[in-house]
Amino acid sequence: MSTTSANKTTVGRQAQLPLGRAFKISMNSLRIRFWRSMVTAGGIFLGIAFLATVLTQWLMQWPVAPKVDAGFIRLDGQINGPGDYDVYKPVPVEAGVQAGIPEEVIKRVQLKDGNNFSLTEIIQGQLQEKRAVRNLARVKKEWQSLSKYEKDLPLYVDILGGKDIKIGDAVKAGVPKAIVAKAVVHGETIEWARLFKELQRTGKPDSITLATALNKDITPAQAISAGIPKDLVDAVMAVPREIEDEEESEDSGPPPPKPGAFRGTLLAKVLDENPDFWTEFRYVNNLRKVLPVYADMAAEKDIRVEEAVKAGLPRKVAEKMASQYPTFKGADLIDIFREQTDGIKPIYLATALDQDITIKDAVRADIPIAIAKKLAGSGKAFKGSSLNDLIKDHPRWIKIWTARVSRNAIFDTAPQAAIDKLAKSYSISLKEALDEGKGPDAKSANLGNLMIVNADGRKVKVNLNREPALAAATPLVSGDYVFIPDINSFYRMWWLVGMSLLVCMVGITNSMLMAVTERFKEIGTMKCLGALDSFVVLLLVLESSLLGICASGLGWLLGFVSMVLLAGFTKGWDVVATMNPWLVLGSLGVCVVAGMVLTLVATILPAMQAARMPAAMALRSEI
Amino acid sequence: MATVDKKEYVVRTKDLVKEFTMGGQTLRALKGIQLDIYKGEYISIMGPSGSGKSTLFNMVGGLDKPTDGTVFINDVDMAQLDAQELAFLRCRTIGYIFQSFNLIPVMTALENVTLPMVFAGLSQDECNERGMELLNMVGLGDRYHHKPTELSGGQQQRVACAWALANAPSIILADEPTGNLDLKTGKEIIDLLKKLNKENNVTIIPATHDLKMLDISDRIVWIRDGYVERIEERADVQLQVGVMENEEH
Ligand SMILES: Nc1ncnc2c1ncn2[C@@H]1O[C@H](COP(=O)(O)OP(=O)(O)OP(=O)(O)O)[C@@H](O)[C@H]1O
Ligand SMILES: [Mg+2]
DSSP states (O other): HHHHHHTTTSOOOOOOHHHHHHHHHHHHHHTTTTHHHHHHHHHHHHHHHHHHHHHHHHSOOOOOOOOTTTTTEEETTTTTTSSSESSOOOOOHHHHHHHOOOHHHHHBBOOOTEEOOOOHHHHHHHHHHHHHHHHHHHHHHHHHHHHHHHHHHHHHHHHTTTTTTEEEHHHHTOOHHHHHHHHHHTEEEEEEHHHHHHHHHOOOOOOHHHHHHHHOOOOOOHHHHOOOOOHHHHHHHHHHHHHHHHHHHHHHHHHOOTTOEHHHHHHHHHHHHHHHHHSOHHHHHHHHHHHHHHHHHHHHHEHHHHHHHHTTHHHHHHHHHHHHHHEEEEEHHHHHHOOTTTOOOHHHHHHTTOOOOEEEHHHTTTHHHHHHHHHHSSEEEHHHHHHHHHHHHHHHHHHHHHHHHHHHGGGGGHHHHHHHHHHHHHHHHHHHHHHHHTTTGGGGBOGGGGEEOOOSOOEEEOOTTTTTTHHOOOOOTTTEEEEEHHHHHHHHHHHHHHHHHHHHHHHHHHHHHHHHHHHHHHHHHHHHHOOOOHHHHHHHHHHHHHHHHHHHHHHHHHHHHHHHHHHHHHHHHHHHHHOHHHHHHHHHHHHHHHHHHHHHHHHHHHHHHHHHHHHHHHOOOOO | OHHHHHHHHEEEEEEEEEEEEEEEEEEEEEEEEEEETTTTBBBBEEEOTTTSHHHHHHHTSSSSSEEEEHHHHHHHGGGGGGHHHHHHHIIEEEEOOOOOOOOOOTHHHHHHHHHHHHTOOOOHHHHHHHHHHHHTTTTTTGGTTOOOOOOOOHHHHHHHHHHHHHHOOOOOHHHHHHHHOOOOHHHHHHHHHHHHHHOOOEHHHHHHHHHHHHHEEEEEEEEETTEEEEEEEEEHHHHHHHHHHHOOO
């Protein structure tokens, strides 16, 4: 062996290939295994796209501030939920008087302690007055045109509801007399309830029929003595009690029949269902004519005058009822309207027929367009009944707004200059606002990423963790919106990103592992041909980092663009515009680096394993 | 034997032992191989399947490490070499030909042939020039842009021969180069190897079952069960081959 060390010098050392060559080989390899590479790249692509959406969202200055009332500021987010607070501290009464606020005004808004007053309430009062004046004018104007319908519409809504309408009312409401007359004839009926009363009062029909009509109990003995054949009475008695009970539950009125007796209506029912029972008895024949009418009464149906007379009600009584209560059903009037529409405004007709009224028709009929639109909601038409409801509401609103105007008129006397002067010196600072709004969740507030949105839309980010002194030095103004993000949601977001990247990495590792084992033989061959282990690693790493860069670049593009579009369309383009272009570039950098790191970590282990394997073993593997 | 004695050794193995451990069981594939191979020799390694030919081949080619014993290539102990030197050796001193060709499937014939030259540090132009030269030599000059899958088995093996020759090695190790080929193409490869042996004085070490190889070998090493059973001079086997070939037909 002594010769070995001396001879060792005769063997040269294999040099590392220049990077350019390696790069070319890996590009070629990627090109050839295009689709497999695309799958690996897809994993990185999606993972990085998610990271990019989160980063982009982070760069945008959410949220979009809501409108905050004058005199207030709103604290939102992780402090005590969204809450409005007075932007002004209590103002001493003397200061107010000195500034020029009338004493009556101060008296109105004096605080409980008596020494101070609330500036916010003055500002609010002024606003309320202005609002009330505006609203009153609007409601009054609407009422001018709507009041025309005040009288008429309820009638037509009644028609729609199928209620009974008095002839007098209909005529008064403008329904032509001819039409009303027709409607009454059409509905020439007697209402059961009135007929009932009449029957009870006169007591003329015999006791059995009356009992039927009144749904009273009849004993068998009574029935037989009244001339009803015994077998018929027995049949009625034989009807099972359950059926009677059923009849009853529909009635739900009278108690169950006494033992040994039966309900009057049951007699009518049995007669109706069993024609065999009709015998030659005169009385039963008479009953046959009469009982159905009384059964109808018990069932609360309307009965024709003629039928009532035929059934034994004195004609005088029947006619008196029909003339004394000249009513008709709304439904009858609708039928007639359908046939004959002369002289009725389309809007009434639509109401009566329960048809939709289009906004256009409503405007033609003098209904203010604002009201028509309000009633129609998102649609193009509305029902007449809702117009009726609104008309009922209007006088009430006029009253309400009138009261508000008079109540708040006093605040108009406070001069604007005085209010401005006080507002400047008594508004609270950010620190005071935060102290005031501090709730049980305040601990998880992320004071490092606080945002103030002015009433005019200007946004200011404040980092109170870095500069705590800013809190006391930042005065708030009326209408400011302060958003305090939740530190947990911040962590949650990054946790989510971390998890998704981890999952993404597992996926890439898997596909890289497959890519490498698939090439064991190729790697073995290369080693036979003189490739160094480090070259094999370099080749695989180059390949995967090329993939990583391209995929993560594209992933960033997807995430960024989709987030921008989403924010632009849902929250407005001004939110998108708040992004700092340098930070956007930075997010691209972060994404690309993250993608590279992911792929490198995923590749390095399988690559090293493949490179270290003896060439013989690598050659033997068949995949 | 006497003439050969004066020549220098190219490959020497000393008590070469290789054990494979699988699931606690140890399998001795090589049981102390002593083998001296001279420069410019055509020496066939013969033996039944499983006798350890491929294993020996891997040891000699530096593709695997022996369990015990030493392999000297040009009097250098392989075990003493570091990774870079070993790679250098594989790249320039030894050329490999495999039974299953092992061409890189995603590369064209030319790219395959030039790969060892790339590793040897030749420029792209030099590579292409020499690659085409080699392909022409093996008769595949017009197929340089074909992928292995577009070539027949014999053509692939010829590309592999060109491959093995890329960096003008002094040794060619061929593990059953004709194993996957029919008689005629097998013969072509054998002729090619013989031509290289004669013209370039390359030491050819094929492991084979192919009796046609015997015909042209200077010496034949018979291996059985990991032992060198016997080593025969060509003259000794001439007769036997005739007999065997007759039996075959
Ligand atoms: N990597 C390995 N792991 C375990 N056993 C192996 C390994 N390589 C070879 N062997 C075993 O070593 C013995 C010799 O194998 P080898 O491949 O050298 O035979 P061979 O002579 O080349 O046979 P063939 O003519 O069939 O190719 C065999 O029994 C084989 O099972
Ligand atoms: Mg073998």
